Amino acid sequence: MDLQFSRHRRLRSSANMRALVRENHLRVDDFIYPLFIIEGENIRKEVSSMPGVFQVSMDNLQAEMEDVVAHGIKSVLLFGIPAEKDECGTQAFHDHGIVQVATRFIKEKFPEILVVADTCLCEYTSHGHCGMVEGDKILNDESLDLLVKSAISQAKAGADIIAPSNMMDGFVAAIRAGLDEAGFTEIPIMSYAVKYASSFYGPFREAAEGAPQFGDRKTYQMDPANRIEAFREAESDVIEGADFLIVKPGLPYLDIIRDVKNNFNLPVVAYNVSGEYSMIKAAALNGWVDEKKTVLEALVGFKRAGADLIITYHAKDAARWLKEDE
Template identity: 55%
Template sequence: MFPVHRPRRLRKTEILRKMVRETTLTPQNFIYPMFVVPGRGVKNPISSMPDCFQESVDEAVKTAKDVFSLGIPAIILFGIPEHKDEKASSAYDENGIVQTAVKAIKDALPDLIVITDVCLCEYTSHGHCGIIKNGKIDNDSTLELLALEAVSHARAGADIVAPSDMMDGRVGRIRKMLDDEGFSDVVILSYAAKYASAFYGPFREAAQSAPAFGDRRSYQMDPANRREALREVALDIEEGADIVMVKPALAYLDIISDVKNNFSVPVAAYNVSGEYSMIKAAAQLGWLNEEAVMMEVLTAIKRAGADLILTYFAKKAAKLLNS
């Protein structure tokens, strides 16, 4: 009882606050997302995501060097191809945009962890994450193409492949084909609990992946569901996922916490484009302190249980932490 109990004693100075801080962020917690496009010398600003760009491979190598110099251990690559078709053939082309970027970045920075997004939405003419049959996304025929894509990324030098499509059984199919092709040491980071979220809007501009019709609610999770996330995560781990991800992060901190408390594998969370853009927009209007809100958000995601945070703030946050 007061006056014996005075919790404010431990908040008296910044040094004391740091001594007893329960959650600590470091650049090692971050993964930086990058968008690669064909061409040379290309660095296109993404209008809805300030300070983010679509970059040609040569420019992406420069950015990757900057990222690694800040102590950030990993990047994740999203590709925007020249050619799109109904079978997403550019996704598993050995000379595709992501495959080319992986080779160039690993040649320049062999110690940087390169993760690749494994999905078809950027490569299909209709913008959906799977093959369409009779007007619907056909789960089982999509699995083969996802596995081919993952193997092509591994062959190019990817350290980690990250299936984000939310097809049933895709982790198991990818794991089997990776193993059969001699890539048993390639890690699978599964988008295990990926929700059908309205927070993805700016990303769809960046990756040019908006669906041409309908939506993705038949394969991405219902935002109202919590227990289902644990089922999805358990299935992916059973199929061979090494790391599991919750996406988005801010509106799903309870899911991150549930996954952390129920499973023993590393947990990633994606601080998605809409979460990023809201903060950037409010800061530009002078309504928020960008740096303070950025660090509060990233700390909250880690406090909820994320070991790894995919965030467009990675470079800015790492510079702040390093200073």
């Protein structure tokens, strides 16, 4: 019988054969691990909706960072939970704010670790929005000044990368100009360039204690139905001086990660957000999925889509599993 067809299975015949032709690979160096630093003492509180993720006070940060280093993770993303909040988020740009204190500690004790500072106001404002408010309106231009102050304060504390997540128009241009004027011309900006108004952020809002107290964030974060808008957002940030481009969330937006990768010559960062983490964790705890296999499949999916780096709460587990599989 003279059949003409391709034998693709030849390249899947054994584990070694599959490894030989594998196109995408996960590395621990790809991971950025988020940390939630809370003011107070003797706090290591597990986030109820994010098993394995903790709010950590400064007196427990040494042990947390030792664990991060032991897993081979080289980059952390800091979120702060202040003891006091006000209308303009003063603790976000205070030199003794919780992120600034944590940054100085990490850079002193663990200088090889890259510290990425989230630059936003939502965890610090009494209303929980990412900018200044007037009535029920989130003010764009007035918020930029506070975000610049926050970025400069974080850079002074020793942050290696500034990661503004606020989605105000012009935030990259303002922060770049502010950093340069303050003498921080070498500090890169990891922009949350493409950030959707997503339902997948729920557990994060518990972890960071930053849920909006009125309304929602749909006037400044992107509509999940839109694709072309992502090009406009990313292009603006590139022109304004971004050094990395984040796409957030990750799993529901793999097409957007690929679009950004194909169109811009900057490192692309996928944010594997809290809701994505919690879904896999919940399913694994119920015995519905194999946690290791599911997590590693999801993470390699980000790489296949075009992500160069991955912000993920799975970083410790994934680092351990990758080491086991070496």
